[in-house]
Amino acid sequence: MSSAAIHILVLAAYLLLLFVLGWVARSRARSAEGFYLGSRSVGPWVTAFSFVAAYYSSVVIIGGGGFGYKYGMATLWIGATNVLVGTLLAWIVLGARTRAMTGRLNTITMPDFFARRFDAPAARAISAVIVTVFLVIYSVSVIQGMGHAFAVLVGMPYIYGVLISALVIVVYVTIGGYMAVVWTGFVQGIIMIVGLVLLAVLAVAKVGGLAEGFRQLGAIEAGRYVETPGIWGWPGIISYAMIVSFGVWGMPQLVTRFYSIKNTQVLRLGTVLATVGGMVALLPYFSGALARVLFPNLPAADKAIPMLVKAAMPAWASALFLAGVIAAGMSTFAAVLIVSVSSLVKDMLRDSFRAQLAPRTEVVLSRVSSAVIGLAAVLVALKPPAMILVITGFSWAVIASTTLWPYLFGLYWRGASRAGVLAAMVGGCATALVWLALRNPFGLHGFVPGMAVSLVLLVVVSLLTPRPMPETLRAAFGDSSSGPSRPAGRPVA
Numbered sequence: 001m002s003s004a005a006i007h008i009l010v011l012a013a014y015l016l017l018l019f020v021l022g023w024v025a026r027s028r029a030r031s032a033e034g035f036y037l038g039s040r041s042v043g044p045w046v047t048a049f050s051f052v053a054a055y056y057s058s059v060v061i062i063g064g065g066g067f068g069y070k071y072g073m074a075t076l077w078i079g080a081t082n083v084l085v086g087t088l089l090a091w092i093v094l095g096a097r098t099r100a101m102t103g104r105l106n107t108i109t110m111p112d113f114f115a116r117r118f119d120a121p122a123a124r125a126i127s128a129v130i131v132t133v134f135l136v137i138y139s140v141s142v143i144q145g146m147g148h149a150f151a152v153l154v155g156m157p158y159i160y161g162v163l164i165s166a167l168v169i170v171v172y173v174t175i176g177g178y179m180a181v182v183w184t185g186f187v188q189g190i191i192m193i194v195g196l197v198l199l200a201v202l203a204v205a206k207v208g209g210l211a212e213g214f215r216q217l218g219a220i221e222a223g224r225y226v227e228t229p230g231i232w233g234w235p236g237i238i239s240y241a242m243i244v245s246f247g248v249w250g251m252p253q254l255v256t257r258f259y260s261i262k263n264t265q266v267l268r269l270g271t272v273l274a275t276v277g278g279m280v281a282l283l284p285y286f287s288g289a290l291a292r293v294l295f296p297n298l299p300a301a302d303k304a305i306p307m308l309v310k311a312a313m314p315a316w317a318s319a320l321f322l323a324g325v326i327a328a329g330m331s332t333f334a335a336v337l338i339v340s341v342s343s344l345v346k347d348m349l350r351d352s353f354r355a356q357l358a359p360r361t362e363v364v365l366s367r368v369s370s371a372v373i374g375l376a377a378v379l380v381a382l383k384p385p386a387m388i389l390v391i392t393g394f395s396w397a398v399i400a401s402t403t404l405w406p407y408l409f410g411l412y413w414r415g416a417s418r419a420g421v422l423a424a425m426v427g428g429c430a431t432a433l434v435w436l437a438l439r440n441p442f443g444l445h446g447f448v449p450g451m452a453v454s455l456v457l458l459v460v461v462s463l464l465t466p467r468p469m470p471e472t473l474r475a476a477f478g479d480s481s482s483g484p485s486r487p488a489g490r491p492v493a
Helices: 004-030 032-040 045-106 110-117 123-153 158-206 211-217 236-241 246-250 253-259 263-293 301-312 315-352 359-381 387-410 417-438 447-464 470-477
Strands: none
Touching: 004 158, 004 301, 004 315, 045 123, 045 211, 045 236, 045 246, 045 253, 045 263, 045 301, 045 387, 045 417, 045 470, 110 315, 110 387, 110 470, 123 158, 123 253, 123 301, 123 315, 123 359, 123 387, 158 211, 158 263, 158 301, 158 315, 158 359, 211 263, 236 246, 236 417, 236 447, 246 253, 246 301, 246 359, 246 387, 253 315, 253 387, 263 301, 301 315, 315 359, 315 447, 359 417, 387 417, 387 447, 417 447
16 A cells, blocks of 8 residues: 555544544533533543643644754753643643632633633733734644645645645534544544654664764754754743743633633642653654754755654654644644634623623634634645744744733732733733844843733732722632722623
């Protein structure tokens, strides 16, 4: 059987499985909460592996491999930070508090959390706009990774790979909502992990062993591809490590996993599973760096992993890996799609603009919106503006500069005020955008100044303005210790 036939059979079986999962999940998508959160009934295994798949995705597999190819083994520090900060600490710090507080406030989206936690409808509107716009931009990088994988491994034109991937995702998200996202993410996470481990083992064998691979890589550019900080330099490494690790704490498509988990008791097992599964984040950077030994002059760094797969793997293994890339990309794009839809329909249209929507109408509108948002992302991905991880860094920087500190302080600090949160959102977002427009002065990505400004504004303005009302704090923290009162404020919309 030819290599192309093997790829087609494996992908056809995999895509059929996704359709089946989407169809089975449709029963949980008949209400707004069911469509957006699966009625808060997801267990630890599914939550953990769908978190890994949504986090690492084709952005890390293809984009991380591209950065490993471009900057060398120093990029392993990014993968290590992904595991420790973006996964382990995120689950420990955010998991239990998120599940408990969102349950008490009866919130199912991050913008809705801001509105109810801080008695601030304006925070809902601001965060919903930022989340919708910049998650669509981020989804471009996800589709881009899947398109490259199809192009190199199957020989299919890039445009067809983009269209096929996006079509499948939009269909099963539209049918099954959030439960389709997490269940397909669970399957996709397992496939992704197996594929990445297999590629790393075969890549080492292809270059003649680990020691030989490092020797040959060290002979290029006077050893700068095996040194830290190497070619990239500390500002670049630290900036990107922070964006794709600490920035996760403000990314709604990942934090939503904590909203939907069955209860706080299962979080301990989920934390272990997500951390162990997340260790695969190191492998794309490692394999991408080794790819430079075999392909020293690739025209595009993002093709490093697909080329390595083609060179190092037999047909059955490359078909499995392609399924893993497509799986990871689909999981992330599906997660982004469901969050974008909830921000657009629920947070903006229904809650901010007070549109009167019957439950059935809201679900139908959510399904239509998922198709429209998916189409918009595909149109941009047909002619992508930059490398995959560059697009990811841009979108994550803006979203995290807007949402991260308000979300974290909302979970832990009773003194965070409505004015402080609004100042942090506007100031952090504006700073990140201006810094990025100036092309990252001093080699620091816009994420760093955006986060710094957001933090300072939230703390300083909160200390200078009235605290939330006692009843708002009681509703959020579930006790009577709400501290001093403040002048009466307006009720939450």
